[in-house]
Amino acid sequence: MIADLLTTVLVLAGLAFFAAGTLGLLRFPDVYTRLHALTKADNLGLGLVVLGLMLQAEGPAMIFKLALIWVLVLAAGATAAHMVAQRTWTHGEFERRE
Amino acid sequence: MNAALLTFDFVLLAGLLGVAWRCLASTDLFRAVVLFITFGLLLAIAWVRLEAPDIALAEAAIGAGITGALLLVTLERLKHIMNRPRTDTDHDPAPPPDPVASDADAPGAAPTGDAASRAADAGNAALSCAPAPARGRWITLVVTVGLAGLLMATLATQEHDPGLQPTVAEHMDVSGVDHGITAVLLNFRSWDTLLELAMVLLAGLGAWSLGRHDALPARPTPGPVLPGAVRLLLPVAIVTGVYLLWAGSHAPGGAFQAGAVLGAAGILVSLARPHELPDPDPRLLRIGVTAGALLFLAIGLWGLFAGPALLTWPSELAYPLILIIETGATLSIALTLVALFIGGRSPREDT
Amino acid sequence: MNLLLVAAAGFLLLTILFGLIRVLRGPGSGDRMLTAQLFGTSGVGILLLLGFALDQPALVDVALVFALLAVVAAVAFVRQHGLPEPAGTPMHENPVEEQPHDPPHNPPEDTHDR
Numbered sequence: 001m002i003a004d005l006l007t008t009v010l011v012l013a014g015l016a017f018f019a020a021g022t023l024g025l026l027r028f029p030d031v032y033t034r035l036h037a038l039t040k041a042d043n044l045g046l047g048l049v050v051l052g053l054m055l056q057a058e059g060p061a062m063i064f065k066l067a068l069i070w071v072l073v074l075a076a077g078a079t080a081a082h083m084v085a086q087r088t089w090t091h092g093e094f095e096r097r098e
Numbered sequence: 099m100n101a102a103l104l105t106f107d108f109v110l111l112a113g114l115l116g117v118a119w120r121c122l123a124s125t126d127l128f129r130a131v132v133l134f135i136t137f138g139l140l141l142a143i144a145w146v147r148l149e150a151p152d153i154a155l156a157e158a159a160i161g162a163g164i165t166g167a168l169l170l171v172t173l174e175r176l177k178h179i180m181n182r183p184r185t186d187t188d189h190d191p192a193p194p195p196d197p198v199a200s201d202a203d204a205p206g207a208a209p210t211g212d213a214a215s216r217a218a219d220a221g222n223a224a225l226s227c228a229p230a231p232a233r234g235r236w237i238t239l240v241v242t243v244g245l246a247g248l249l250m251a252t253l254a255t256q257e258h259d260p261g262l263q264p265t266v267a268e269h270m271d272v273s274g275v276d277h278g279i280t281a282v283l284l285n286f287r288s289w290d291t292l293l294e295l296a297m298v299l300l301a302g303l304g305a306w307s308l309g310r311h312d313a314l315p316a317r318p319t320p321g322p323v324l325p326g327a328v329r330l331l332l333p334v335a336i337v338t339g340v341y342l343l344w345a346g347s348h349a350p351g352g353a354f355q356a357g358a359v360l361g362a363a364g365i366l367v368s369l370a371r372p373h374e375l376p377d378p379d380p381r382l383l384r385i386g387v388t389a390g391a392l393l394f395l396a397i398g399l400w401g402l403f404a405g406p407a408l409l410t411w412p413s414e415l416a417y418p419l420i421l422i423i424e425t426g427a428t429l430s431i432a433l434t435l436v437a438l439f440i441g442g443r444s445p446r447e448d449t
Numbered sequence: 450m451n452l453l454l455v456a457a458a459g460f461l462l463l464t465i466l467f468g469l470i471r472v473l474r475g476p477g478s479g480d481r482m483l484t485a486q487l488f489g490t491s492g493v494g495i496l497l498l499l500g501f502a503l504d505q506p507a508l509v510d511v512a513l514v515f516a517l518l519a520v521v522a523a524v525a526f527v528r529q530h531g532l533p534e535p536a537g538t539p540m541h542e543n544p545v546e547e548q549p550h551d552p553p554h555n556p557p558e559d560t561h562d563r
Binding site for chain 2 (some may be wrong): 451452455456458459462463465466469472473475478481482484485488492495496499505506507508510511513514515517518519520521522524525526528
């Protein structure tokens with residue numbers, strides 16, 4: 001019962017962060033701020049959702065798998081955000097028309 | 099609960115149709131490629147809702163890891179090919195696909211002069227062509243709506259038919275595995291799977307027949323982020339691939355999914371390339387690429403002479419045989435996908 | 450509980466679809482590439498939530514594959530798309546045209562990393 005309540009709170013809090021990330025993606029003025037909004041807020045939101053789901057998981061294997069997924073998303077998201085930002089910084093926002 | 103799921107499905111369907119439409123209607127090829135990647139990932143969620151997690155796994159691995167990389171690389175090559183100056187107007191053999199070591203921006207290859215810039219203009223025009231004239235739009239609309247109506251009428255009138263599910267469930271105990279899909283793919287209908295492996299092999303041979311690829315020198319990145327991420331992701335990807343292969347005997351997973359994950363890991367390495375890629379012995383590579391289909395065929399033939407029939411195995415041997423076939427198939431699929439991405443034969447090959 | 454999880458998955462699907470507006474609008478190619486990010490997080494979230502709501506543990510594996518491979522497209526974009534890079538040795542099968550070819554060069558931003 002308490003676990004269910006905690007899951008509800010955590011998932012809803014996670015959704016709030018997802019919503020904030022998408023709002024930032026749509027409203028922020030340039031690619032760096034948009035990357036920043038999307039990567040940070042969404043990763044935190046996913047972390048909260050994962051935490052909420054861990055309370056519903058059966059057995060340590062599933063809990064470990066969920067944790068692994070979140071760590072992977074963190075690593076992959078940070079890498080992708082860094083690389084897209086770096087490329088935009090060195091090559092400009094638009095494609096060169098060769 | 100059901101109403102919520104139904105709403106989810108309709109939103110997903112609307113998203114799929116919208117993305118497909120924007121992807122087809124896009125005049126900018128890069129945007130179309132990104133939308134196509136998006137479409138593949140949405141499709142993976144759609145497969146989940148169709149209760150086909152096996153296909154969702156394959157679609158996730160192929161859509162996220164392989165299609166995107168292949169299309170982006172193809173786009174880059176296409177730009178390069180279309181923008182290169184034509185020295186002769188008649189037959190100009192296409193250069194071998196060497197996407198990984200693209201020399202698109204080598205200073206010597208920059209187009210010079212009027213002819214070159216005209217060629218570049220033509221190339222760019224071809225890459226982002228104007229939308230087709232609106233002729234026939236109404237006919238298309240009528241045909242589409244009519245087809246959709248027919249399909250929905252068929253769905254509404256069709257009786258619920260469990261298909262072959264009861265038959266498969268009845269024979270699960272002789273299949274050697276505990277997962278229905280794997281039992282069908284590797285035992286009851288192994289002929290189909292053999293032909294699928296042959297198709298993968300043919301695709302690889304097709305890419306190899308076009309030429310050789312360049313040497314693949316190291317491409318250091320500014321900053322430690324990409325090498326570090328590869329160092330973290332690669333072992334996890336390999337473990338995940340092996341896990342999916344192993345899970346195939348009792349849960350969604352199997353050779354195609356495992357091969358796609360391992361292949362995507364290989365593509366990630368060849369993209370990041372912190373060190374020069376080792377060029378494997380061409381003979382070993384050929385053995386690896388054909389191993390899946392050949393092992394399958396050999397075991398199938400053994401079934402013809404020593405067992406019940408062609409491509410069937412006695413139930414007590416089924417599990418080890420399926421495991422051998424799946425392992426070989428995983429290896430071949432992963433190698434073929436990486437070879438398709440690199441494109442072209444090894445430069446070390448003699449003839 | 451399951452109803453909440455399905456509703457949450459639907460909400461995440463909506464955030465993805467709204468996020469796609471940014472892909473359509475651009476303006477830069479970096480903006481378009483943000484989809485990979487979007488699916489890396491929201492897509493994983495949808496799959497996990499559905500997996501628990503429908504009691505299909507296999508969906509967690511699908512989410513694992515999503516999380517693992519969402520970065521590949523972004524890396525492909527960054528490493529290929531208009532990036533100057535040291536040219537390899539061209540080995541054309543039928544070299545009919547001689548391309549002037551400078552020796553491989555490293556762009557300045559590629560050399561100072563370690």
